[in-house]
Amino acid sequence: MSGESATRITPGNALRPEDIAEQVAAGTKVSEDVAEYALRLGDDALILAQRLSWWISRAPEIEEDIALGNVALDLLGHARSFLTYAGSAWGKSEDDLAYWRQESEFRSCFLVEQPNGDFGKTIARQLVFSIYQHELYSRLVDSADETLAAIAAKSLKEVDYHRDHAIQWTLRLGDGTEESHRRMQEGLNSVWPYVHELFVDDELIERLPGVAVRPSELRAPFDALLAQVLGEATLEVPDVQPAMTGNRGTRHSEHLGYLLAEMQVVAREHPGATW
């Protein structure tokens, strides 16, 4: 790893215009494609963070309130880094991107948009997403883009804890009581239609060899670990057809609009406010 990151983020604030100017002067030019790719990574983390933070004060036990809140906070941190980097291509701050984009401008996948459901469904979504994200970041650390590599290296250590958290709960619920087993299996079945979308290669990926991770490469290691965990948890790998998804385009699940309304309302009600 290089001794110094190319990323210059002012803590607590959006990347300042002078930071961007400095980056551009130093030769860091974020191309439209790299920015678009960073936007996908950031949006997945942001939307899942927003979903998970709902559990604070509502989880089955106080330790889980804290655990899911911590996972959400980590994901929000990843989102801030990715969105700040993406926004520098367009002169936009992380807040501009989080609060002032319309639904069709988000690039999140359908999986992270899915409602929390019961605890079993949330853990199922966490299991699937954290295994995927772990495989993704493990490869992104070797990206030719230094900033993406640095964010991935930082985030990977945290995702390692998220994945372990999801696996431990999957084992406990799957191999627990009849009721916990039933709910965990139902949770898996209900998120499964949105798993396929995570592993689709598209034109943007083709245009970024060495920079972006090819999603299709992640499928085999994802399936292997998942099968091992589900086997141990006495759960079945769901046999459910993939759903129609947005494939990182302008179309989203019917749930995203409601999520954005809640996430963006304060910023839009009080433009320019800081807190």
Next chain:
Amino acid sequence: MSTNTAVRPAEAPAAKAWDIAATICDPEIPVLTIEDLGILRAVAVVPGEYDAAGTPAVEVTITPTYSGCPAMDTIRDDIVAALGRHGYADVRVKLVLAPAWTTDWMTGEGKAKLEQYGIAPPTGLAGVRTGPVRLGLSVKCPRCNSLNTREITRFGSTSCKALYQCNDCKEPFDYFKVL
């Protein structure tokens, strides 16, 4: 284990600024300085740039412990304020993500202070977590020194801590987890 340990600069003007920045404590763990934690990465004098009073401009580099750590905002403000009190009007705080922070950078003195404060310091090195077999060392109770302890929840009061309980003295305590 990472060898990327931050080094206090050798030349006098930067070293002086380092010593001031190194007094800043983590807002959540007030017994530890950002130097003890390994958050303070570098302090440099910006060549040829001075404030109105002729004091050199300084650049302080810090790195977050966790991506979402909200303490970074306070730490940045505290650095600017502390250096300001010593006459540095032009202070630039830079946040870097690489190399990624690890508990391996925590100083021995920092670990001792942490334990005294009632938080069990990280046991073992971050590298150990990534091998084929995850070998966890026992976490020692900071109150009675017993190694007979158990994890209650891996995610605790802040991102960097887990909650443990001592099976002997029965006291719950925070553990600064290995990252």
